[in-house]
Amino acid sequence: MQQKSVPDQQSEILSQSEISLFRNSLKQNICVELLLDGFHRSFSEIFSLLSSDVDRRTAIEPGPSVTVPTPLEEQWDKLETMRLHLRRAEQAENTGSWAVVCDQRLVLGHYFSALEDVWLALHFFHSCADREQGGRTRPATEARARMAEIYLQLGELQRAKRQAELCLHQAEEGGWLDSDGRPLRLRALRALWRVYSRLADAPLDAEDHDEALKLLHEGHSIAVESEDKRSESEACYRLGVTYQRAGDRDTAKQLIGSC
Incomplete structure (x- = not known):
């Protein structure tokens, strides 16, 4: 039987850090790596997020239709993505970038x-x-x-x-x-137009047509400024329907017809 060479024997000996990859949890390995490499702020942030995740899942009341999400500390892809980009962010922060x-x-x-x-x-x-x-x-x-x-x-x-x-x-x-090349x-x-449109729902439910129209007119002006024809058309239609509910059928007909 041929005896293994010294290099072959050495290659089979795992380092302490390699052994820890098998012994420690994913969370421990990532946190230890950040600390050893000097990324203390990144470590603190990930550790804080992991603690928040535990609190969030603990607060979920169990029930037949309730699905408790997988613990963040068990999701390798998310932890690794955080580790990577937080390291880069901390490096940039250290240089004022x-x-x-x-x-x-x-x-x-x-x-x-x-x-x-x-x-x-x-x-x-x-x-x-x-x-x-x-x-x-x-x-x-x-x-x-x-x-x-x-x-x-x-x-x-x-x-x-x-x-x-x-x-x-x-x-x-x-x-x-933005990242997709849109202004x-x-x-x-x-x-902002969608916000004003949604804000008008409450006064409409309360039959406060004046307040609803005020909000919808503001939203319509914003929709026109946004250069989005679909938003402008929706804003115009909502104004028309609200005028109709308020009893002003002529204005309602004009607005609904224009959109």
């Missing part, structure tokens, strides 16, 4: 697009847009547009309105495009 910091956080916000990950998306979008340094860069402005859309989907209209207005103000200053200013206007 604030636009790069915000861009890495914007990437993370877009990555967590699934419904169950909305809380993570909002965390990274906020951490991108609400920064003292970099909070008025192009990536931060796009993060505000995305938050406006998310809050609108969640029915948190005042938060959506605030983010859309901030995005609009910053986009008008910078003249920026951020127009994206903010479209979100």
Whole structure:
């Protein structure tokens, strides 16, 4: 029987760090790696998010139709994506490259697009847009547009309105495009029109036609400014229907006919 050479024997001996990959959990390996490489802020942020995930899942009341999401610490792809981009963001922060910091956080916000990950998306979008340094860069402005859309989907209209207005103000200053090449200013206007349209629902339900019309007129002006013909047509139609409910049939007929 041929004896193995020394190099062959050495290649079979695993290092302590390699052994830890088998012994430790995924969360432990990623956190230890960040600490050993000096990325202390990234470690703290991931550790905090993992703790928040535990609290969120603990707060879910069990039931036959309730599905408890998979623990974040068991989802390798999400943890690895956070590790990668937070490292890059921290490296950029150390050199004062604030636009790069915000861009890495914007990437993370877009990555967590699934419904169950909305809380993570909002965390990274906020951490991108609400920064003292970099909070008025192009990536931060796009993060505000995305938050406006998310809050609108969640029915948190005042938060959506605030983010859309901030995005609009910053986009008008910078003249920026979003990641898909669309003007951020127009994206903010479209979100803002939808906010005003939704805000009009409550006074309409209460038969407060004057307040509903006030909000819908504001929304219509924004829709026209957005250069989105579909939004403008929807805004015009909603105004027409509301005038009809208020008893002004002539104005209603004119508006509905024009759209």
